[in-house]
Amino acid sequence: MVIAVGLKNDYHKIPGLKRLLDDPVSPVSTIYSPDYCSKCWCNLQHFQGGHAVFTFPKQAGKCSGAAQKIMYLAHDYWTRKKIQHCTSISYATAAQALFGVPKYAASLVKVAQQRDIAVNYSLELVEVTPKHAVFTGCGDQTTTLPYKLLHVTPPMSPPACLSTSDLVSDGYLSVDKHTLQHVRYPDVFGLGDCTSTPNSKTAAAAAVQSSVVSRNVVSKLNGRQLSARYSGYGACPILTSYKGGIIAEFEYDKKICETFPFDQSKESRLCYYLQKNIFPILYWEGIVKGKWSGPAVLRKIFHPFGK
Template identity: 60%
Template sequence: MNIKIKQLIYGANTVRRYGVQACSTTHRCKLLVVGGGTGGCSIAARFARKLRPDDIIVVEPSKVHYYQPLFTLVGAGIKKFKESHRPQCSVLPKNIRWIQDQVVEFDPCNCVVHTCAGDKICYEYMVVAVGLENDYDKITGLKEALDDPKSGVSTIYSPHYCEKTWNNIKCFRGGHAVFTFPTTSGKCSGAAQKIMYLADDYWRRHKKRHLANITYATAGKAIFGVEKYATSLMRVADNRRIAVNYCLDLVELTKIGAVFVDDAGRTITLPYNLLHVTPPMSPPADLRRCTELVTDAGYLHVDPRSLQHQRFGNVFGVGDCLSTPNSKTAAAVSQQTAVVEKNLISVMQSKEPKAEYNGYGACPLLTSYSKGILAEFIYDKKPFETFPFDQSKERRLLYHIKTKVFPYIYWKRMITGKWDGPGKIRKIINPFGK
């Protein structure tokens, strides 16, 4: 029987190997990549060009790969949901082994992981890229409200609810619209504001804005973590008549409204007609359980510069699950994967890792359906801009970069391991920029 691509299913476990099929209770590899998101795909692609086909295993349970930054554009009606995802098999390199399963136990002392299906994977080197999960249960009543099509509650931080966000914005008839941001760090903090500014602009364009009161309730003490961009965003909020409330953390949804706790421990309830929630987030529980690998907060404990694990030299990490104090964005992953590629190759050659990650992150903040701000920064919240103009000012160019250029870079360059970030471009057009 001639089969070009074979699939063998054992319980919940599918092992896909392009060209040749291999499936057993125990798997062995030189490089194990845990997670098939942005970071995992990029690392797999980079090393697929350097190692033999049998050397790399990627463990990822999902059949679908999402470009998560596009969820904001879906929630604002700018893009269709079908544009935000592709089959996982189409974004992974063809000459690696994909185990469609989930790692449920890490054993770094023995260089082994165990999967949900009961398989054992032995590795020489491991890159952890499992991302973050939405902790809906930390806000009482949130999951039920998200699942209720008539609740007016949504979030663009999930493929399951971003289309509901667009429906809520379109069908809004007026009243109080509340947008929240939690006390725990998570994916792209700016997305919570982007959808708010876009909703505001949509209602203005459709003559509904005078019917709405908009509140941004953030658990932080500033509207944005980098002062330069915070100043610009406060100007945008003031000009749009958006009320910004600080130190308010959403803890419960009731029939009366959204219940917040302030920094003094007092509860405040805000009634709403539309509520967009940024849920608390954390690394997956399976990673958090491995105390040898994680910090007290549950993040992979890596050196913030080399991205090598602080205890296990054969383990590296990329993406949102890291303990590094950078902004959790796709732009950060592009530079992290380049650093890990260089340092992991050095370790494989018994050399000291020398490449350094500077904490780079970027957040393209759409402020309307025609303009945006592009925040770029490194460790210590220092601006680190690519263009030779002030990116904190609203510009039409930055809107088009977010909606057209970045999706192209993501699908064609980033997850194929061919994008190290805008560093080379910056050296040419803005060598002295800050």
């Protein structure tokens, strides 16, 4: 059995959030659900200035970089509308860094500084009211931020069909982080966001994992040793404007694993064009159809002698 049930959004863990998300006139939205993406875009368009707050939870879920993408794109959009002079932006993250890999975190700190974005660390969103976002910080100290626009990255967890079974550990499917075989049931494999592997939960990671699982399942069915191994690869292209962004690529233990022959932590136009023109095709025609298992071949072409 192969399990890949993904994650669900736990709106109920933040009092007041679901009610305001469902309110069509409230300035509260999230891009982490197709139910609220259109509302998010409407909120950005109707925003006339004031304090905009973007949040990120302690328990990271699917595509953690998206929480910053929407913020940087909103900043660029409001700059083009010429309302940046009356706009302030805050990013409240429960983490202690802007990104889990120091190389890219350093670049994103510079991006935030250049755009006058106030970054607040160790703040966990615990309640949303029509005008205020309530956070807890170090020592359970409460911080309240007023807002005219609020984008929330909700806490996430595997669906009940998995989290209530004996296949899980700490709520996630317990698999070996290299073979992706279940640690107790050898006929069970897992991939994607629902697993316990300590990697970034992205589509790029799932693409590589699917190849590892398919090869190891065939080996298991034929009584052979599991030879395919997952390195923890994940990728996160983070748009920092309508002109460019950075492309984070890394493996377990925060090891850098970049594909292109340049420093991907620096903002580049290529990131924008990849995100706009290439990745949608790669997703729908490659990943979804099982024809794309990551950029390893491209990496060998660009770095024939290794890095």
